[in-house]
Amino acid sequence: MSETTMHVGLVIYGDLNATSGGFRYDRQLVSYLREQGDTVDVISLPWRSYPRGLVDGVSPSIRAKLDRSVDVLVQDGLCHPSLWRQNHQLEKPGAIVTLIHHLRSDDPTERFGPTFRPFERRYLESVDAAISTSQFSRTRACELAAELGRKPTLVAPPAGRTEGAAVTPERVRKRAVTGPLRVVYLGNVVPRKDPKTLLAAIARGHPERDWELTVVGSHDADPDYAASVVMAASEYGIDDRVEFTGKIEPPGLEAILERSHVCCVPSRYEAFGMVYLEAMEYGVVPIAGSVGGAGEFVEHGHNGFVVEPGDEAGITTHLQELDDQRGRLAQLGKRALVTARQHPTWDESMSDIRAFLGKQSDGEQDV
Structure with missing residues (x-):
């Protein structure tokens, strides 16, 4: 426990226990701060349509919920529709x-x-x-709001x-030489993550290739789109090669990663891409979308591949x-393991955040 503690507010939409990488990050932050002895108030705002937000x-x-005596008020940026005119007041x-x-x-799918x-x-x-x-x-935030770059x-x-x-x-070496190529998609079945491009890429190899695809992720975020993805597998004639698991618990996910060779999520936009890192922890070779932050740890041709949005031929x-x-x-799988080992841990990143928040609460303005 740290000797100097803070009172922190965290503004989110909806339920902190919701399923997404962003909410998982927020939960890690809350947990770490509380372990250090800090008081954390989770301030949940209604999750509405953008205009209603x-x-x-x-x-x-909403202003009354936000205006409280905390050392630092941390706001999940995805809540900005409800905050855009509140902060100055x-x-x-x-x-x-x-x-x-x-x-x-x-987000190109917005x-x-x-x-x-x-x-x-x-x-x-x-x-x-x-x-x-x-x-x-x-970088993108500072390009959108130049003033932020001076803060x-x-x-x-x-x-x-x-x-x-x-x-x-x-284990990675032995797995690489066994069975058909096993590909896994991890993530909610939504347009931004573009599972249809992956299905098209798998179909390009049919029937010569006996590739297997497991699509792991909830269909709840966009049920109509998810239904169209399931239908697309049938229309491509590869439904016997594709398994849709829906959302699964960690033990089931770990079992899938342990047997998979490749993780392909050809997102059209992915600010970081936690699923690629999670796959690399198992020596699973990532194929990531080029728009976003995945290229900061997925090195094309070294420990994985990076493809342009919609590039089904490239994936194939x-x-x-x-x-x-x-x-x-x-070889790529073993290099992925090295990347995973060298990547910052949750405690390291959360410790950096806590030190940063402490400086802001003390009024330090180093950029």
Whole structure:
């Protein structure tokens, strides 16, 4: 426990226990701060449509929930619709720090994303400091709101599930030479993560290749889209090669990762990409989308591959290469293990955040 403790407020939408990488990051932060003896108030705001959220941005009742005597008020940046006009009117927090998982106005699957920019910009201009989960997110936020670049910022990447290597290099080598190429998709079945491009890539190898695909993730975020993905597998004639598990508990996920060769989530936008790191902990070779922060730890051709959005042909080429060259599959998998071992742990990133928050609560303004 730290000798100097803080009173921290954390603003989120909805339930802190919700399923997503962002909420998992927020939970890790709350847990770490409390372990250090800090008091953390989780301030849950209603999760509404974007237009309705903007109305909350001028709501006195929302302002009353936010304006409390805390040393630091940390705000999940995804809540910006409800905060864009609130911060300048808050009198009690010692400092306001945004936690940027990704910019909503950057998401290419947000139909009205470009119209979000003025509100997201105004929000970013209203905070005292910023924490980003990747250098990519920090850069994009400072490009959107130039004023933010003159304020204190910190990049604190998330960790994986095991925080290091979950299997041995020898296990990766043996797995690489056994059975058909086994591919796993990890994540909610939503347009931003683009599972349809992966299905198209798998279909390109059919029927010559006996690749197997396991799609792990909830269908609840966008049920209509998820249903269309299941239908697409049937239309491509590969439904006998594709298993949709839905959301599964950690033991089941770990078992899938232990037997998989490749993790492909060809996201159109991914601010960090925790699933790639989680796969690398098992020596599973990641194929990641190029737009976002995954390139900060997935090195193309060294420990995985990075593909442009919608590049089904590129994905097929990489799968064919790994299928035909099992020694290379093992080599990339073992390099992925090294990356996972060297990546910051949750405690390291959360410790950096806590020190950063302490400086903001003390009024230090080093950029």
